[in-house]
Amino acid sequence: xxxxxxxxxxxxxxxxxxxxxxxxxxxxxxxxxxxxxxxxxxxxxxxxxxxxxxxxxxxxxxxxxxxxxxxxxxxxxxxxxxxxxxxxxxxxxxxxxxxxxxxxxxxxxxxxxxxxxxxxxxxxxxxxxxxxxxxxxxxxxxxxxxxxxxxxxxxxxxxxxxxxxxxxxxxxxxxxxxxxxxxxxxxxxxxxxxxxxxxxxxxxxxxxxxxxxxxxxxxxxxxxxxxxxxxxxxxxxxxxxxxxxxxxxxxxxxxxxxxxxxxxxxxxxxxxxxxxxxxxxxxxxxxxxxxxxxxxxxxxxxxxxxxxxxxxxxxxxxxxxxxxxxxxxxxxxxxxxxxxxxxxxxxxxxxxxxxxxxxxxxxxxxxxxxxxx
Numbered sequence: 001x002x003x004x005x006x007x008x009x010x011x012x013x014x015x016x017x018x019x020x021x022x023x024x025x026x027x028x029x030x031x032x033x034x035x036x037x038x039x040x041x042x043x044x045x046x047x048x049x050x051x052x053x054x055x056x057x058x059x060x061x062x063x064x065x066x067x068x069x070x071x072x073x074x075x076x077x078x079x080x081x082x083x084x085x086x087x088x089x090x091x092x093x094x095x096x097x098x099x100x101x102x103x104x105x106x107x108x109x110x111x112x113x114x115x116x117x118x119x120x121x122x123x124x125x126x127x128x129x130x131x132x133x134x135x136x137x138x139x140x141x142x143x144x145x146x147x148x149x150x151x152x153x154x155x156x157x158x159x160x161x162x163x164x165x166x167x168x169x170x171x172x173x174x175x176x177x178x179x180x181x182x183x184x185x186x187x188x189x190x191x192x193x194x195x196x197x198x199x200x201x202x203x204x205x206x207x208x209x210x211x212x213x214x215x216x217x218x219x220x221x222x223x224x225x226x227x228x229x230x231x232x233x234x235x236x237x238x239x240x241x242x243x244x245x246x247x248x249x250x251x252x253x254x255x256x257x258x259x260x261x262x263x264x265x266x267x268x269x270x271x272x273x274x275x276x277x278x279x280x281x282x283x284x285x286x287x288x289x290x291x292x293x294x295x296x297x298x299x300x301x302x303x304x305x306x307x308x309x310x311x312x313x314x315x316x317x318x319x320x321x322x323x324x325x326x327x328x329x330x331x332x333x334x335x336x337x338x339x340x341x342x343x344x345x346x347x348x349x350x351x352x353x354x355x356x357x358x359x360x361x362x363x364x365x366x367x368x369x370x371x372x373x
Contacts, residue, residue, distance in 0.1 A: 002073030003056065005029040005329045006100075008091060009080035010057075011042035013284050014105055014135075017322025018078055019055070020047050025330040028054035032070060033081075035059065062087060067094030076329040079104040084111040084132065086270070092119050092130070101128050101337070103328050103345075105135040105321055109185060109219035116224055116342045124341025131337075133221040134328055134345040136320035137161055137239065139354065141297035142222060142344055144310035144367060146351035148301035149231055151308045151371055157232060158300040159222050160203050161239035162212055163317045165285060165293045184219035187227055187235040195219065199251055201238060206298050206311045206368075213247040214238040225344040242294070290315035295364075307372040314364035327357045 005022060009015040010031035022029045033039050036059035043050050043057065060070045062081070067090060071077055077095040081087050084106040092115065095102040102123070106112065115132045123130040133139070141161050148154060185192040195216045202211040220237035227235075240247050261269040295314040301307070314320060324345060331337070337348040345354055358364040 003028040003030045003054075004075045004333055005078065006032050006058075006071055006074045006076070007078045007080070008032045008060075008067075011035065011038045012080055014318055014321055014325075015080040016042050016046045017318055018080065018325045019043065019050070019053070021323045021326030022329065023047065023049055023053035023055075025326055026054075027326065027330055027333065029329075030056055030058050030070070030074070032058045032060050034062065062090055064090050064093050064097070067091055068097045071095055071098035071100050074098065074100050076101045076103070076332050078325045078329055080325075082106060082108070084108050085114070088132070089114075096122055096126060096128070099126065099128070101131075101332050103129075103131040103134050103325060105325065106132045107135065107137055107218060107220060109221065109224060112221055112224040116227075120342030127340050129332070129337040129340050129348050130342050131328065131345060131348045133225075134321070134324050136295060136314075136317035136324070137163070137217075138221040139324055139345040140295065140312055140314060140320060140358065140364065141237070141299055142225065142346050143351045143355050143358075144297050144299040144312050145222065145226075145301065146346050147310045147355075147367055147369055148299055148308040149229075151301070151306060153306045154301040154303040154308060155232055156234040156302045157222065157226065157236070158302075159220070159235070159237035160205075160214065160298045161217075161220070161237070161296075162205060162214075162242055163239075163293065163295045164242045165288065165317065184216040185223055186216075186219065186237070187223040187232070190227065190233050192223065192227070200247060203238065205296060207296070207313070212240060212242060213244055214240040215247070215250065221344070225347065285318075288316040288319055293317060295320070309370045311368045312364050313368075314358065316363055319361075320358060320363050323357060323361055323363065324354060327354070 007018050007029055011033050031039050039057045060066050071094050077100045079091045085108050088111050141159050145157050184195040200213045203214045205212045217239045222237040223235045226232040261272045293316050295317045297312045299310050331349050339347050
């Protein structure tokens with residue numbers, strides 16, 4: 001019997017958190033990936049309460065035909081398999097062919113642009129939502145931005161995202177691949193502009209005296225989401241981890257990897273970048289500790305005559321991602337999305353609804369919103 005939701009990449013760090021929250025929502029799902037034994041072991045060992053979940057495990061090859069067969073009969077595909085610019089097209093095309101809504105956890109700006117420009121119209125025509133980038137690093141700060149934008153007359157967003165902890169194995173590889181193959185952009189007067197080569201940028205972090213180091217982090221999702229929002233003309237997003245030593249190492253690692261692989265073929269470059277990523281991070285991070293894995297999302301919104309600032313303190317960024325993904329599926333199984341075609345999490349499901357979900361699971365505090373008229 002087909003399940004209504006497929007979690008593709010379920011054995012990974014984020015994928016198994018998505019499964020955990022689907023269990024809490026009582027949503028039946030298929031835990032899918034390339035390795036059946038790894039999937040079963042991951043479900044049994046890393047998803048608390050899995051014995052009470054309605055799920056099955058499915059191994060699948062990563063090609064459009066195989067994925068389409070798997071997705072048929074499902075209503076929603078939740079994809080955690082990256083790098084998405086490399087592996088995303090097959091999953092998106094299969095979801096469209098199977099008539100399923102699609103979400104993923106990407107932060108790759110070039111992949112969001114591809115979804116917006118290439119696949120968005122096709123999903124809209126099929127009355128399906130295409131929502132890449134639903135994850136703490138992007139969606140929680142988008143909630144803060146949307147709260148600011150409830151004040152009329154604000155057209156510029158300055159977004160900062162910080163979290164405690166380390167990227168996963170897959171995230172580290174994605175960062176390197178993304179840096180090697182695409183530019184980071186911000187939004188200026190409704191047009192994409194490339195970030196200059198500026199290295200680490202210190203940013204003020206609300207609630208502490210010490211500055212934190214930030215990077216464009218590939219440009220992030222926000223400029224793409226807000227490009228078609230008539231309220232917003234300018235949007236710049238940066239972020240990083242609170243660990244200054246780790247942040248200081250990132251540019252050097254990326255620069256060395258790019259220099260070493262600049263003359264390689266795409267296949268050889270991917271192999272080399274994967275090996276570099278393993279040297280940086282070659283083991284699953286431990287399950288998050290809310291006393292250690294804190295998150296902070298800060299958005300300054302401004303206009304000619306107005307200002308607003310929203311700060312959201314939280315914890316456990318990967319758990320926030322797992323919950324947001326599971327809620328997206330839970331919502332889509334019961335009611336149509338607020339928007340079809342290409343959409344952000346907030347555009348598809350509502351920023352106050354998503355805030356309520358994060359609050360109800362104890363993952364974020366009440367937003368601190370300051371408005372200056």
